[in-house]
Amino acid sequence: GENVEQHPSTLSVQEGDSAVIKCTYSDSASNYFPWYKQELGKRPQLIIDIRSNVGEKKDQRIAVTLNKTAKHFSLHITETQPEDSAVYFCAASKGRNYGGSQGNLIFGKGTKLSVKP
Amino acid sequence: DGGITQSPKYLFRKEGQNVTLSCEQNLNHDAMYWYRQDPGQGLRLIYYSQIVNDFQKGDIAEGYSVSREKKESFPLTVTSAQKNPTAFYLCASSIGLFEAFFGQGTRLTVV
Numbered sequence: 001g002e003n004v005e006q007h008p009s010t011l012s013v014q015e016g017d018s019a020v021i022k023c024t025y026s027d028s029a030s031n032y033f034p035w036y037k038q039e040l041g042k043r044p045q046l047i048i049d050i051r052s053n054v055g056e057k058k059d060q061r062i063a064v065t066l067n068k069t070a071k072h073f074s075l076h077i078t079e080t081q082p083e084d085s086a087v088y089f090c091a092a093s094k095g096r097n098y099g100g101s102q103g104n105l106i107f108g109k110g111t112k113l114s115v116k117p
Numbered sequence: 118d119g120g121i122t123q124s125p126k127y128l129f130r131k132e133g134q135n136v137t138l139s140c141e142q143n144l145n146h147d148a149m150y151w152y153r154q155d156p157g158q159g160l161r162l163i164y165y166s167q168i169v170n171d172f173q174k175g176d177i178a179e180g181y182s183v184s185r186e187k188k189e190s191f192p193l194t195v196t197s198a199q200k201n202p203t204a205f206y207l208c209a210s211s212i213g214l215f216e217a218f219f220g221q222g223t224r225l226t227v228v
Contacts, residue, residue, distance in 0.1 A: 028226075034216060043220060045219070046217075102164060108159055109158060
């Protein structure tokens with residue numbers, strides 16, 4: 001089945017710097033790649049997602065890139081702010097093309113991002 | 118915060134006791150999921166249901182049970198067979214197999 005590896009497990013940056021989190025996946029049939037942000041004691045919330053028919057997607061200070069050949073995707077946060085401090089999870093799924101368990105989201109283990117003022 | 122509601126927020130279980138975690142959604146989503154979150158372990162899938170009256174085991178189903186009698190509800194029972202139940206439990210729902218919306222979580226502690 002699908003396996004998602006996420007690196008690094010912890011990341012500390014100075015306010016204003018950029019942060020990059022990387023994920024690799026094993027199943028070339030995966031076609032949906034969301035990123036979730038989880039603040040301490042709160043629920044994970046979707047911040048951006050990308051589907052396999054595009055290579056990059058941007059939303060203000062957040063961008064995600066996808067390299068299907070290499071089977072990896074990355075989250076880029078520019079001009080980081082203290083409120084960006086949280087745990088970030090990547091995930092992969094085969095989406096609607098598959099039924100049963102194969103369509104479920106498989107999550108990485110998370111990256112704890114700390115932005116120092 | 119609306120849409121998907123978990124209760125209680127904190128739950129304490131005695132050794133050998135079964136407890137049930139509630140998950141309700143008003144998003145009209147067909148699919149619902151239960152995840153367990155441990156420090157440094159990410160989100161691991163316990164059970165999922167893609168339609169009413171049907172559910173499937175996830176990666177770590179042993180010691181847990183679920184039901185899906187209504188579209189809106191997907192309760193999780195942590196049985197005495199689950200030897201290490203202390204964790205943060207998250208319920209989620211989705212339309213189709215894409216974006217998942219999460220509840221606020223239940224923190225279960227064995228006392």
